[in-house]
Amino acid sequence: MIQAVASNHVAFHEGVAPGTIIYSVENGKILDVLQGRVATERELIGCGWNLESYDIVSPYLIMPGLVDAHVHLNEPGRTEWEGFETGTKAAVAGGVTTVIDMPLNAIPPTTNIKNFKLKLDAAEGQLWCDVGFWGGLVPDNLADLKPLVEAGVRGFKGFLIDSGVDEFPAIDKRYIQQALHLLQGEKTMVMFHAELQLPEPGHEHTIVDYNGELGTDSNAENLLSATKSLSSVEPKYGQVSELIQHHEDHLDSITTPLEAAENEICDHSLSKIDPCEYNSFLLSRPDHFETDAVALIVSCLRNSILQNGIEKSPFVHIVHLASMEALPILKRAKDMGLPITAETCFHYLSLAAERVPKSKTFYKCCPPIRSEKNRKELWRALREGLITSVVSDHSPCIPELKDLAKGDFFSAWGGIASVGLGLPLLYTNGASIAEIIQWCCENTSKQVGLDHRKGFLRTGYDADFVIFDINTYQTVDNDKVYFKNKLTAYDGFKLKGLVRNTYVRGKLAFELDGMGHNKNPPGQTILERRRT
Incomplete structure (x- = not known):
């Protein structure tokens, strides 16, 4: 069962152009690609293709x-x-x-x-x-x-x-x-x-720096994520995470979470995190x-x-x-x-x-x-x-x-x-x-x-x-x-x-x-x- 489809807009690897694709339903393969033109049915039959159907779907891609x-x-x-x-x-x-x-x-x-x-x-x-x-x-x-x-x-x-x-x-x-x-x-x-x-807790956070050498990270962001309030990972299926308190009900600035969190450390004031605020989760x-x-x-x-x-x-x-x-x-x-x-x-x-x-x-x-x-x-x-x-x-x-x-x-x-x-x-x-x-x-x-069989019209x-x-x-x-x-x-x-x-x-x-x-x-x- 051989079929064909064509459009004035076909997305080939080389770019979008008119094209005709001939394919087999039996073996699931593209049999031929006519790049650059929408062929007529008569032309395809003249080339020896015994088509069961031919759909021209222009203007669709x-x-x-x-x-x-x-x-x-x-x-x-x-x-x-x-x-x-x-x-x-x-x-x-x-x-x-x-x-x-x-x-x-x-x-x-x-x-x-x-x-x-x-x-x-x-x-x-x-x-x-x-x-x-x-x-x-x-x-x-x-x-x-x-x-x-x-x-x-x-x-x-x-x-x-x-x-x-x-x-x-x-x-x-x-x-x-x-x-x-x-x-x-x-x-x-x-x-x-x-x-x-x-x-x-109590272990160093050993990482690899950008040069691929081992080192111990001591930047502020690492310190924050090591605190209990920010160390939440993916919740276990069927369980609920516990939250620590934070001094604000929510954080006003989501674009500067590090700044906000650094201020918390400096103030030594951990009160309630609002778990319904996305920024609380982002900080974790x-x-x-x-x-x-x-x-x-x-x-x-x-x-x-x-x-x-x-x-x-x-x-x-x-x-x-x-x-x-x-x-x-x-x-x-x-x-x-x-x-x-x-x-x-x-x-x-x-x-x-x-x-x-x-x-x-x-x-x-x-x-x-x-x-x-x-x-x-x-x-x-x-x-x-x-x-x-x-x-x-x-x-x-x-x-x-x-x-x-x-x-x-x-x-x-x-x-x-x-x-x-x-x-x-x-x-x-x-x-x-x-x-x-x-x-x-x-x-x-x-x-x-x-990539030898999928991802391309070839x-x-x-x-x-x-x-x-x-x-x-x-x-x-x-x-x-x-x-x-x-x-x-x-x-x-x-x-x-x-x-x-x-x-x-x-x-x-x-x-x-x-x-x-x-x-x-x-x-x-x-x-x-x-x-x-």
Whole structure:
């Protein structure tokens, strides 16, 4: 079954131009691309194509399907939070044709072959987009890493701070060193949630400075985060954090949290923190949580390469980078030629701490949404190529865990639900189509080792493409989102751009003005071993 689609506006790697795409529904591949013109049906038949259908969709844009490399689908085990069906339906409704499922928040996590097989069984018949998988880095699972590589995971993710769920504990420096050594020569990626856990009281806070040498940090921000009132980490699932008192009900200036907190120390006056004020939570996750973690990761990677050489080193990746203060460390690492990349998220590019209302805990995530200045610096880093990709970090939960009734940022679960919203969010915030494709299609496909088949409109690639209406506005409505729990940080946001149709390997997965979602889920699990 051969079909074709064309438009005066097709987003190729080289730019937007007229184009015609011929594809097979049977093998799911793009058979030919005619760049620079909208062919007539007669012309295509004359070239030997026996077409079942030919759709010219001008003035709409045809673009590659997005590859969202950071999604928590939470199945099996926490399907009240999300699941393969609802998560992938939300993805294709927003033009995402491939998601890579994170190893945690499902029970059991993807940390060994047995658990991975349980996840694959749970995915059977429930995928509206293609789904790949990350494995997990947890204490005592080093022996499981190579078998997981062989089974097709795209790479591994670990936490340097409490993950919030008991079944996915944090790893330490020794584990990082061992994992980098063990995975020498493997085609894989080692990724980190880059916030560094504070030491226990009475221990020094030892970090790595920007030059990669060990040192003891004594700056004011580190002192503040070591105080009990500011050392809150992600709350344990089902538990509520305790707060210390602070001298103000809330902080008036969210753009200068360090200044405000320094004044508290100088005044020796700790009274009550208002847990419903976003700034209180922001102070508990200072920038150095991220800078310390990134510096430690860079140091471990550098030392591994000095010992083993760069040729066989696995790639290292920083997930959901949120702090502009970490950018100089990342730049220095790249200037040194280290194989390290970083992503940021739609929410860090779209939202700012100054605009988070009191008690609106659906804005809580870790690392936190930071200042407007910080947001602009992340955009700059993206456009300069220092940050290379943008993902959703779709991390949903049931509304009760957001503690909406109390509005307590400290007790609320951290995570923002947004899979499928990223394309119009970026477009509304001023990203060009070329930039979106680079950050969310091409670079994410490279990150997950699928750039030989996804992320581009090229002959021989998967026929994953989206019909995108760049001129129509939509208003986000929590009641109408497709993921399981109808709770976002974007309810009421007016966004420019609307996905009309989404095709996964040539099959229509979502049609806005027709059937909605295909009754037959077209998605597949991605289990091929990485080539790069």
